[in-house]
Amino acid sequence: MESISQLLHFFPLIIVTIGSLVVMMVDAFSKDTAKLYYLSVFFLIAALAASISDVFGPAGEAFYGMAVYGGTSAMGGVIVLLGTLFVVLLCKEYLTAIKHHVGEVYSLILFCTVGMLVLVTANDLVTLFLGVETMSIALYVLAGLIKRDKAGAEAALKYFLLGAFATGFFLYGIALLYGAAGSTQLTAIAEVTDGGLIYWGGLAMLLVGIFFKISAVPFHMWTPDVYQGAPTLITAYMATASKAAVIVALIILLGRAFPDIHSDWAEVFQVIAVLTMILGNVIALVQDNMKRMLAYSSIAHVGYIMVGLVAGTAAGYSGVMYYLFAYTIMNVGAFGVVAYYERQKGLDFTNMENYGGLGYKQPMFGVAMSIFMFSLAGIPPFAGFIGKYQVFAAAVYEGYIGLVLVGVITSVIGVYYYIRVLVYLYMREPESDTVFQQPGMVYKTAILVLAIMTIYFGIQPGALSEIFTQGFEQLQIMAATGR
Amino acid sequence: MVTYLFILFATLAIAAALAMVLNRSTVNSALFLVLNMLSIAGIYLLLKAQFLAVVQVLVYAGAIMVLFLFVIMLLNVEDEEAVLDKINFRYIISVILGVVVLSYLLYIAGSMADALPPVAEDMAQVGTVEAIGDELFSTYILPLEITAILLTAAVVGAIMMAQHKFK
Numbered sequence: 001m002e003s004i005s006q007l008l009h010f011f012p013l014i015i016v017t018i019g020s021l022v023v024m025m026v027d028a029f030s031k032d033t034a035k036l037y038y039l040s041v042f043f044l045i046a047a048l049a050a051s052i053s054d055v056f057g058p059a060g061e062a063f064y065g066m067a068v069y070g071g072t073s074a075m076g077g078v079i080v081l082l083g084t085l086f087v088v089l090l091c092k093e094y095l096t097a098i099k100h101h102v103g104e105v106y107s108l109i110l111f112c113t114v115g116m117l118v119l120v121t122a123n124d125l126v127t128l129f130l131g132v133e134t135m136s137i138a139l140y141v142l143a144g145l146i147k148r149d150k151a152g153a154e155a156a157l158k159y160f161l162l163g164a165f166a167t168g169f170f171l172y173g174i175a176l177l178y179g180a181a182g183s184t185q186l187t188a189i190a191e192v193t194d195g196g197l198i199y200w201g202g203l204a205m206l207l208v209g210i211f212f213k214i215s216a217v218p219f220h221m222w223t224p225d226v227y228q229g230a231p232t233l234i235t236a237y238m239a240t241a242s243k244a245a246v247i248v249a250l251i252i253l254l255g256r257a258f259p260d261i262h263s264d265w266a267e268v269f270q271v272i273a274v275l276t277m278i279l280g281n282v283i284a285l286v287q288d289n290m291k292r293m294l295a296y297s298s299i300a301h302v303g304y305i306m307v308g309l310v311a312g313t314a315a316g317y318s319g320v321m322y323y324l325f326a327y328t329i330m331n332v333g334a335f336g337v338v339a340y341y342e343r344q345k346g347l348d349f350t351n352m353e354n355y356g357g358l359g360y361k362q363p364m365f366g367v368a369m370s371i372f373m374f375s376l377a378g379i380p381p382f383a384g385f386i387g388k389y390q391v392f393a394a395a396v397y398e399g400y401i402g403l404v405l406v407g408v409i410t411s412v413i414g415v416y417y418y419i420r421v422l423v424y425l426y427m428r429e430p431e432s433d434t435v436f437q438q439p440g441m442v443y444k445t446a447i448l449v450l451a452i453m454t455i456y457f458g459i460q461p462g463a464l465s466e467i468f469t470q471g472f473e474q475l476q477i478m479a480a481t482g483r
Numbered sequence: 484m485v486t487y488l489f490i491l492f493a494t495l496a497i498a499a500a501l502a503m504v505l506n507r508s509t510v511n512s513a514l515f516l517v518l519n520m521l522s523i524a525g526i527y528l529l530l531k532a533q534f535l536a537v538v539q540v541l542v543y544a545g546a547i548m549v550l551f552l553f554v555i556m557l558l559n560v561e562d563e564e565a566v567l568d569k570i571n572f573r574y575i576i577s578v579i580l581g582v583v584v585l586s587y588l589l590y591i592a593g594s595m596a597d598a599l600p601p602v603a604e605d606m607a608q609v610g611t612v613e614a615i616g617d618e619l620f621s622t623y624i625l626p627l628e629i630t631a632i633l634l635t636a637a638v639v640g641a642i643m644m645a646q647h648k649f650k
Contacts, residue, residue, distance in 0.1 A: 131629070137633065
């Protein structure tokens with residue numbers, strides 16, 4: 001009976017779970033795919049509202065310590081659901097345009113979101129693993145949605161094989177940590193601080209599995225190919241919501257299971273952060289394909305996020321949360337615009353060379369793209385700048401000056417390839433006289449809302465970042481008393 | 484006795500795993516995988532985890548391997564006909580003898596090092612069906628439900644990949 005009252009703290013998860021099953025069943029009996037779209041949007045909005053109210057609710061453990069609620073978990077849920085909602089809103093028009101508007105897409109996206117919501121609430125390695133797998137399996141299928149496209153099939157297969165390999169590492173890490181701590185619960189693992197080789201080996205393998213999912217260097221090899229081959233909005237989904245979910249799970253994992261050995265893992269994280277920032281930014285410089293460029297840019301952003309994790313303080317973690325929030329809105333927006341250009345006939349509009357003069361053809365999308373690109377580059381007054389500032393400030397405060405220096409230099413390098421898009425949009429002659437289809441009302445509004453949010457949270461970060469900081473402190477107090 | 488059986492099963496498992504990877508014919512590989520799984524089921528039994536042992540035989544060695552073999556045969560992999568021709572009894576007997584000798588040697592080494600402590604009485608209780616059911620529907624109720632969603636997602640995904648023909 002205790003479990004039933006605990007369910008009250010997991011409304012977002014329950015709503016999305018019921019939503020995914022309802023959409024699946026309706027899909028089986030109805031030919032009208034548009035109905036599924038409205039149903040999914042309805043369930044996602046309900047879940048988003050529930051998770052926003054959870055942010056201001058209590059925090060604690062539930063289900064025999066298998067899950068946590070409130071605090072960081074609730075905010076992670078908000079970020080994930082926000083990303084998912086906008087992807088689904090944009091999805092309908094995009095999928096109809098590429099003639100792949102099938103009902104299963106919606107139920108799979110919702111199943112995937114269930115996995116992500118489990119991830120952000122995981123307080124046990126078993127739940128963590130199940131969350132990762134539910135999310136990944138749905139993503140493998142979604143990545144291969146366009147079957148006749150060779151690049152799409154390659155992307156799905158590559159993602160699946162490498163993902164399964166990483167899952168092996170992940171599971172082996174869990175097994176070894178269980179051997180060292182005698183429990184899979186995060187707070188029980190925190191009590192062991194040096195269990196010898198079995199402990200360190202387990203931790204290392206667990207982190208390899210997680211680094212693969214967030215595509216940190218040197219586990220990033222799959223990212224560019226998969227991001228390029230998958231349908232553009234699914235790529236947006238993979239790059240934002242799924243990464244945000246895994247990183248929130250990583251924050252909870254580090255904050256609750258490994259807080260006392262921070263100085264040990266921070267060293268490893270530092271090396272990986274430096275590699276990720278340098279490699280992501282430098283390779284992105286020479287990419288002509290927009291989706292590939294955004295893939296390398298997403299690798300670079302993971303590097304900046306890891307700078308915040310290295311700091312290991314409440315300020316660092318809440319900075320990472322803010323970064324994830326900003327990254328989700330601006331990146332879904334950027335991919336949304338790319339998806340709009342891409343579906344025009346005539347030229348290959350994923351290639352940046354063909355972006356000449358597009359800024360004038362659809363002024364609203366041109367301006368929105370400029371806002372997202374400036375924000376991704378980390379230029380004030382956009383949300384991306386605040387996120388970057390917060391993670392770097394937290395790291396400087398903890399004395400990681402060298403690391404932040406690398407971060408700043410690489411973000412300056414990064415500005416080049418983001419601005420390059422704008423140069424093409426506004427300063428080159430058009431490659432062809434393609435007449436652009438008008439975007440639908442929903443599509444336009446969604447992009448507009450994302451652009452406005454990018455500006456708003458760049459100018460008014462105060463309230464939100466305060467909530468993020470409070471949330472993490474709540475989680476920490478809980479970890480201290482939970483033992 | 485337990486130590487002897489453990490070493491036999493362990494050696495057999497490793498040998499079968501190696502043979503599975505090194506073998507060229509896919510059907511042979513699959514059969515070696517069956518052997519590997521059966522020997523691991525034996526190890527589970529020695530650890531007094533009866534439920535796990537039975538599930539290992541039923542699900543892995545049984546159902547999943549049948550699926551494996553079906554797929555291999557449906558796909559018509561080239562080496563398939565060669566299965567029966569290639570079985571060389573002298574070779575098989577020599578492998579089995581080698582395994583036996585090796586495991587005996589390991590047994591001597593193992594008994595000297597006193598490698599295997601006996602399974603504790605309360606540990607033996609953990610492996611029963613009742614104990615697992617209890618845990619599964621109390622402590623692990625949330626993971627159990629998530630597993631249900633995971634499997635549903637996998638089935639929906641598989642059907643979608645197999646079914647839709649886009650113009």
